[in-house]
Amino acid sequence: MDTLLAWLHAPWPWYVSGPLIGLMVPLMLWIGNRSFGISSNLRHMCAMAQPKSIGVDFFQYDWREHNWSLVFAIGAVLGGFFAGIVFANPEPINLSVAALTMFSHWDVPIAGGFLPPVLFDLNWLSVIVMFVGGILVGFGTRYASGCTSGHAITGLSTLQLQSLLAVLGIFAGGLTAAHLVTPHLFSIFW
């Protein structure tokens, strides 16, 4: 019992968590012939919220047919609560020395291990940066018809060329922003 609890609290190494993420692909196919992916829920949520009078075509469909997907997203929120709060990792995140050195140069504390406190908590910087970054994430994932789960995991494991293109685009964009924007952003705001 104690070992189980310790295991639930500890972070999982890549060779445990990676295969578990990969299993989502056959699991969703088996549950109901569904493609594993999460970002289409953002579209369904827009479709839910859109008043009839606005009528952007892209959101005019019966989102109720995608109830299963919204339920999956609700599950992901609950999973985050259980893994991050109920079974929170008591230890600091085990980053590489190179990363720790970089974050100390950036003056970013390692508290909590998920988002730097300045981005995690309620303050104007957090809300502005996360909101603007979120706009890019939402716009880009819909333009590319999927995110890391739908393209990098589902798409690549079903050998789809379009997903490879998307993953290359994602990685190029991520490298660009992480190297050219993020360090300067923090030095401006801190």
Add this chain to the structure above:
Amino acid sequence: MRFLPYLLAGLAFGFVMIKSEAASWYRIMEMFYFQSFHMYGIMMSAIATGLVGVLLLKRYGQLLTLDGQSISIPNKEPGRVNYILGGFIFGLGWGVIGLCPGPIFALVGMGSIGALAALGGALVGTWLYGFVKKRLPH
């Protein structure tokens, strides 16, 4: 009851997003600076597992889904520009906020105001895409 398997699958997914630390801004920066194998290990072993899992499902194709349908894998819509450019725009956001959509949902469950702001932004971004879709190259 029909939705219970999806709730449990989502719960497992959100749980693993946190336990793998794929939902960690620090891990994503570490990945984009090539400072650790962790995230690459996750991605590669996830894809390998998915690949084998799907092959097994296809091989034993007479296997039906939980609710009795036959299993089929839809192909992604044809296109080039939208995948590359959309991916790039998504990446620009990911490289700053360190969260892709799965982790956004998981961190909302952890009570992160920042993740909630990212979710709000992602909804606005999704809506903007729907609004300008017809004018974009695909």
